[in-house]
Amino acid sequence: MKYTVINTPLHNIDGVAKVTGRATYTFDVKLPGMLYGKILRSPYPHARILNIDTSKAERLIGVKAVVTGKDTLGIKQGIWRRYPELCDEEILAREKVRYIGEPVAAVAAVDEDTAEEALDLIEVEYEPLPAVFDPMEAIKEGAPQIHEGVERNINVTRHIEWGNVDEAFKEADYIREDWFKCSGQAHVCMETHCAVSSYTPDGKLTVWTSTQSPYYIQVLLAWALGLRENDVRVISRYVGGGFGSKFELDSAQFCSALLSMKLCRPVKIVLTREEEFTATKRRTPMYYYVRTGVKKDGTFVARETRVFTDGGAYTSMGATALYLTGFFHSFPYKWPNYRYDGYRVYTNTMPSSAMRGFGAPQAIFVSESQIDMIAEDLGIDPIEIRRRNAMTPDHEIPGQATIRSCGLVECLDKIDDWIKSRGELPPNRGIGVAAYGFMSGGIFNWFNTPYAFSAAMVKINIDGKVDLYIGAQDIGQGSNTTLAMICAEELGVRLEDVRVHTADTDIAPVDLGAWGSRETLMAGNAVKMAAADAKRQLLEFAAAKMGPNIVYDLDIKDRWVYIVARPERRISYFEVVKDAIRGRDGQPIIGRGHYTPHRKGMVSPAYSFGVQAVEVEVDPETGKIKLINAVTAHDCGQVINPLGVHGQLEGAIAMAAGYGFTEHLPMEEGKILNPNLVDYKILRAGDMPETEVFEVESYEPEGPFGAKEAGEGLTNPTAGALANAVAKAVGVRITELPITSEKVLKALKEKGEGKKAD
């Protein structure tokens, strides 16, 4: 199928704005009369708030308002709206604080310095309570209870099962059981959380904010503030990164809105980098127990897994991470028997929530590590054991999902070829492999939206320029461009003919936002439908004009309306547009589309797959790991935006490699010890390995032009591949993330291969 727009290396449509410094982020927004806000946060991990005296702060010249929990409606909000018991977060605490950093008051003043000074003048009387920081401690009888009525701090449990695991283990020739520990991770968006809220005397609230989902923020703010949903407008045109940290209601949004409502003036709150590290949300740390049984040729027989996740102080999106980790822990293989039990446990630490991969990087790290351990024990090649069990197209996961398109085996082949091409490696070098599968958006409607998950509108103007209205959010992943490309391809025009309108809840149709890798497939389908609707209307007029034989079809490509069977007979798209608008009494052509997955199970409408090989060099005397190569073969169905996909891949490697060996959030008594960019170490330019991508083609019937997700799934394999590479390089297996050089050296010494001190 020859495409004229999709899968061509077109410039990102926001590119010029970004490279000329013209893109206005929430960080840059300035309004007349705007005040600056700061938030006072709890220094205790667990405490009752006895009293807050704001009088001194209020008297400071330049301070216009101070708010506390008493100024709120006391609504416990949460993003899992379908389950009220999981909506447990007030944001501005009223009676109790549950983690260091929880907001207790907020100030609006004429400038940031005055606001900060005012914080020091707010007197809060706390009654510290016993706190608990480890989920395995929090779950014990007698541990401090963090939320009223939640026994043993067990927030959510999940169970996934098919086949008969206990019986099946009896058939296994070889069984391994292992324990793993997966750390948290910080998102480190370059633009911190921020919001400018403006409440006006007509009772309307407008909020500029850096978010992945203007729709979610609109609904959650309206709920928490007692406003009518559509009296709240959320604007988020340019976003400096999200990665899962920005689709829940956050303290910058809530506090600035509250202050603005009190003052009827705009209030801007920008979180500092330190607040970003200590008072937002993080990737969920997990304790994994896995027991796997296989046949002696490596065929998988049964797996049972138990996971305890460190939920931190509130539910957030943690319930989703708990489910997805258990689900993707079975990917990308055909497990005849599988059982997962997950427990999310509250602790008095910063809440854990969603981060790119959403529980799958943890699950894949564990699964891929153990598969290599099994392969090693049985003397089976790592690619071979994976090939033997790989998912294939149209595979059914009993009671869970059906995999339609799946290019996994081809991915394995490509990586196998690459590894072989590397030949014999020098000493202390190793190549590790990991495979993954990931969702293209989630189906389970935990937000309880009544709307279609994605919607789009296409409007064709007299000069042929197309306005595309979408709710999908571009947070840097390039969805504006990808969706404009889908629109242009379907409608038969060029990318430069499409103008995207989004990121404003007053204008854009509802879309659930940029998370869970849903935009390309879900918003893409809505866009394709809208474009097809508009095209159909144009073709009515074209058919009348061209008068082709009734058995012939018309289509539009690259601004030409043509007879498919006789492409030389064609007329200009621009002429047809003029006819169509004239023919409809001067109205522009409008096409509408929407998409909600139906009859695709409860997890995802489609799955991407991939295999990654990471080559490392380990210094056996220090344990230091150097990344040499990272090669990925992946199947994302039809590639729509090739520059975008390539960028997502390389960015994912940097983030996932960081998760594998340099990034972590160590805490002491609930206090994060490295809340800055010097001590929290993300990869820099010189740390990146050489990267190579192999695209494996497949066609996903559920996706627009056969497309699936690309970008989140790619964060899944790297930690596992890294662990496997280190094992191959120097023969030690690290089962606790991150795989630091100290851990490697310690393991080497224990193995007796490291040089001992004399």
Added chain:
Amino acid sequence: MKEGTMAEMHRLKIRVNGEDYELYVKPKTLLVEVIRDHLGLTGTKRGCNSGACGACTVILNGMAVKSCSVLALQADGAEVLTVEGLAKGSELHPLQKAFLDHGAYQCGFCTSGMLMSAKALLDENPSPTKEEIKEGIHGNLCRCTGYNSIVRAIAAVAEGKYEEAER
């Protein structure tokens, strides 16, 4: 400062993107605050409070510096170039064109700083090796791209694939 006293304003004369300015600023004002708040040039960003991320990088007297870590008054009499000074009207700078062609940005928040570090690098060393390019942007964090596309874009400019705009 002692109770009842205030900081005096000092005069700052500075040339930014070829234009001369005379401002009066408090001593504690940082160069990035002059650029963003006083002059309204918001292309330069801030991503941290500890001079670690490089999003605020500008070129001062030909050198790449982190404008959040330079007292504005130390730039008195200096020439500063920000991202807004790269393009000539609608004619983009070769680095900007290269970034577009190579998709060397995603969310774009680090992009201004990256471009300035890249320009400073190429002004000093027109034919850097790949290692030198990576060193040249070492002080600039990016969470989106994984850096390799940025390195490719800069290398392409260094290889002469983009002509300098006629001035």
Added chain:
Amino acid sequence: MIKDFRYLRPQDLQEALGMLTEHAGEAKVICGGQSLLILMRQGLVAPEYLIDIKHLEELSYIRPNEDGLRIGATTTHRALEKSKELAERYPIIPEMEETLASIQTRNWGTIGGNLSHADPAGDPAPVLIALGAKVKLAKADGTREMALEDFFLDYFETALEEDELLVEISVPPVPARTGVAFEKFTIIGCDMGIVSATVRVTLDEGGRAAEARVVLGGAAPTPLRAKGAEEVLVGEDLREELLEEAGRKASEECEPISDIHASEGYRRELVRVLTKRMLRKAWQRAAQG
């Protein structure tokens, strides 16, 4: 949040020293500010006066001559990194500067500021100590000199008095058959060092070590001369067991801390390995002339 201060800009060094005397105890000197501004932003330092010496050209120089080398305190790291004279005569200095922080920091930050900040994990101090550097400290009424290794008293604490300024670093000439090597261990590239080891070895005509200096960074409250390791080397031929013993001694005599980046035990191990490696490298460089 940086607190307000009064800004003073002296025209020359004498005026700067006069201001420092006048406001002793209430003033801080700012040069590049790459360390100071961070402290001020965190509220750890809030002086009434800031004396800006960044523009004092008279303190910015690199002067190698027969007596050795003199470096002015306001010389930037970048100038040291790019200096052709240093590359020829004291190449270890540009070598060390190349991996210090980032280009942006090196463009504006200065060697005097770095040494006065006295971060025990800093890179320049151990290298300069290994070279036998001295520092000249000036007050309004005179100057004094001391060995750089005596300049550091504790974490972020130097021998500078309230009214005193570091104005010059001097390095003696390098004897023949001397090799110097420096390496720091980092988690990611070009990062703050976890620990570092600098070794300087001078060989006699017979190829044995006539003099040795082993200086560790990030392994004690101040840069540390591992004298036990040095003693092991003097008068000896290069051989593997010697390197092992020197490394072991260095790891025993240092006093590293445990933090989130590395435990005390790991730091000791890194010191052992780095000392051994830099010893080998310095010896090879000395033998090559």
